[in-house]
Amino acid sequence: MAEESSLFAPRGSTAEVEESRALAPKFDADGLLSCVATDAGSGDVLMVAHMNAQALAKTIETGEAWYFSRSRQELWRRGATSGHLQRVVEMRVDCDQDAVWIKVEQIGPGACHTGRRSCFYRAARDGGLVTLAEPVVTPGELYGKE
């Protein structure tokens, strides 16, 4: 991991992390930080995923969203299979630099593998969930199988 951690500035004091101009991200014990992707147009939260150092570096380098899949344990270029990339319009980091917010232009109909625009298509109400959005494409159309 020495190579990857050298992609970014070293972590300094709390004041340095919070107020300096150095990108010094804090990865957790699994080498990950949380990333929120919002639609640069509507402002809606599209998805929440994780990035390791390599995914963060590739996102900055390419201007497209890369994540790290915890279930598959692999680097994941968003849209590599579906073609529905996310172009990063702006990237923000939070106070302690353990979370990233990217405003993206979502290519294609949706960010969610279920075919919805956003992964957050259900609201919690009255002890259960209410579905607010139906798929705009089928998973088959997204991934070329079915």
Add this chain to the structure above:
Amino acid sequence: MAEESSLFAPRGSTAEVEESRALAPKFDADGLLSCVATDAGSGDVLMVAHMNAQALAKTIETGEAWYFSRSRQELWRRGATSGHLQRVVEMRVDCDQDAVWIKVEQIGPGACHTGRRSCFYRAARDGGLVTLAEPVVTPGELYGKE
């Protein structure tokens, strides 16, 4: 943890988790899920934090945001010290139910302990960070010391 996990529906098949009306959250190996809080008015991302089962249950029960602090390893009622609570206007869950998005009414001047409105006050540009917002209150005013 038996008591806490029984607060929610059991995890079913992928189709059940993605399409059913049952709130069946997926906590990671540390018992946590990611939570994004956005300003219900402006839509801006205010903060990203974590919830354990108890924090999620208390947030739903009280209509105010509760989190779990990884650094302090304790349940954390947002605003308990500063008085700057977050009233939950809407809660959403994502497709695999391992992330929560809450739209909140942020009481007081800001969500960030540095005194800014949002924790995401810096953008990553040209290999470094650019500060976009200055504190609107001092930490001393927030926490009653200094």
